[in-house]
Amino acid sequence: MGISKQSVFSHQLKTLENIGEKIRALILEHRKQSGSHLGVVFRTVIDPNEPTLYKEGHHGKGGINQGIRECDYKLSEADPNWVLASAAHGLSFSVSVDHALKITKFLGGFQKKGTKLNCAYWILENTDAIPANMEFVQDPDDPEHYLLTITKDMKITDLVAKLTWINNRMTTMSGLTLEAHKDA
Amino acid sequence: MLKFDADSKNAKLLAIHYARLIGGDLLIKFMSGETDLSNTENATLIIKGFWQMTDLAIKDNHANKIIEGITDIEFWMHKLFIKVNGYMTRNGFKTLWDASINNR
Numbered sequence: 001m002g003i004s005k006q007s008v009f010s011h012q013l014k015t016l017e018n019i020g021e022k023i024r025a026l027i028l029e030h031r032k033q034s035g036s037h038l039g040v041v042f043r044t045v046i047d048p049n050e051p052t053l054y055k056e057g058h059h060g061k062g063g064i065n066q067g068i069r070e071c072d073y074k075l076s077e078a079d080p081n082w083v084l085a086s087a088a089h090g091l092s093f094s095v096s097v098d099h100a101l102k103i104t105k106f107l108g109g110f111q112k113k114g115t116k117l118n119c120a121y122w123i124l125e126n127t128d129a130i131p132a133n134m135e136f137v138q139d140p141d142d143p144e145h146y147l148l149t150i151t152k153d154m155k156i157t158d159l160v161a162k163l164t165w166i167n168n169r170m171t172t173m174s175g176l177t178l179e180a181h182k183d184a
Numbered sequence: 185m186l187k188f189d190a191d192s193k194n195a196k197l198l199a200i201h202y203a204r205l206i207g208g209d210l211l212i213k214f215m216s217g218e219t220d221l222s223n224t225e226n227a228t229l230i231i232k233g234f235w236q237m238t239d240l241a242i243k244d245n246h247a248n249k250i251i252e253g254i255t256d257i258e259f260w261m262h263k264l265f266i267k268v269n270g271y272m273t274r275n276g277f278k279t280l281w282d283a284s285i286n287n288r
Contacts, residue, residue: 060256060258060259061245061248061255061256061257061258061259062255062256062259069259071256071259086191088189088191088192089191092262092266098282099269102269102282102285103262103265103266105285105288106238106262106265106285107258107262109238109242109288110241110242110245110246110258110261112246139266139270140187141186141187141266141267141270141271142266142267142269142270142273143270143273143274144270144273145266145269145270
């Protein structure tokens with residue numbers, strides 16, 4: 001009899017935990033060296049989406065506009081081509097691997113069987129690493145959770161350009177893929 | 185207590201909806217942001233209830249159901265998850281909570 005899907009998933013998680021230990025040590029070292037407040041941030045990526053942009057049909061049940069989920073940012077009701085500054089809206093990021101893995105596992109439960117979930121990271125060399133008019137805001141509910149917000153109203157095309165720029169600087173931890181093992 | 189504001193009202197609506205389906209005064213009050221957890225026994229109860237709520241939400245999301253006018257159940261349950269994660273971590277129930285995630 002083969003290994004059950006549940007145990008395979010558990011094994012994957014154990015592997016992630018072990019690698020997570022090493023990553024945690026690297027993060028602490030990086031934060032010391034860079035003097036950066038956050039240093040490294042992590043984000044769950046559900047295949048086939050990219051780290052900061054979603055693909056139509058793989059973005060959940062809400063609206064999507066040019067790869068941006070309407071639930072993530074505050075789109076103007078008067079003109080959906082504009083995104084409004086809001087400290088309560090933005091892409092979700094974690095400041096630790098542990099936290100990101102919790103979210104990955106939680107969201108994995110909502111995915112169809114076989115969907116791959118990854119964790120991507122972004123190394124912030126300094127505060128200039130964040131595009132203009134964007135800011136990480138700590139979630140008042142959870143200190144390990146941050147929203148990548150916008151601080152000034154902007155056209156959605158400008159936000160797409162900024163998120164694409166970030167996307168190109170994020171690295172997906174290939175080989176650490178989790179796979180949804182049951183039908184959601 | 186769990187805190188909800190205008191920007192997270194959909195998370196609260198789902199929290200109350202699913203808590204009522206699972207039942208139990210403590211679960212409903214906690215998910216409504218009306219009570220804190222005073223001991224491990226209560227936290228265990230709430231954690232169990234949260235995962236039961238999540239299982240119902242997953243089924244509804246997969247069936248494309250609209251709950252309390254909300255279409256994107258996954259997104260708002262993610263928001264609720266963050267709130268519960270933060271609460272458990274801040275209030276001394278992190279070990280219990282993390283173990284429940286690992287046992288899912």
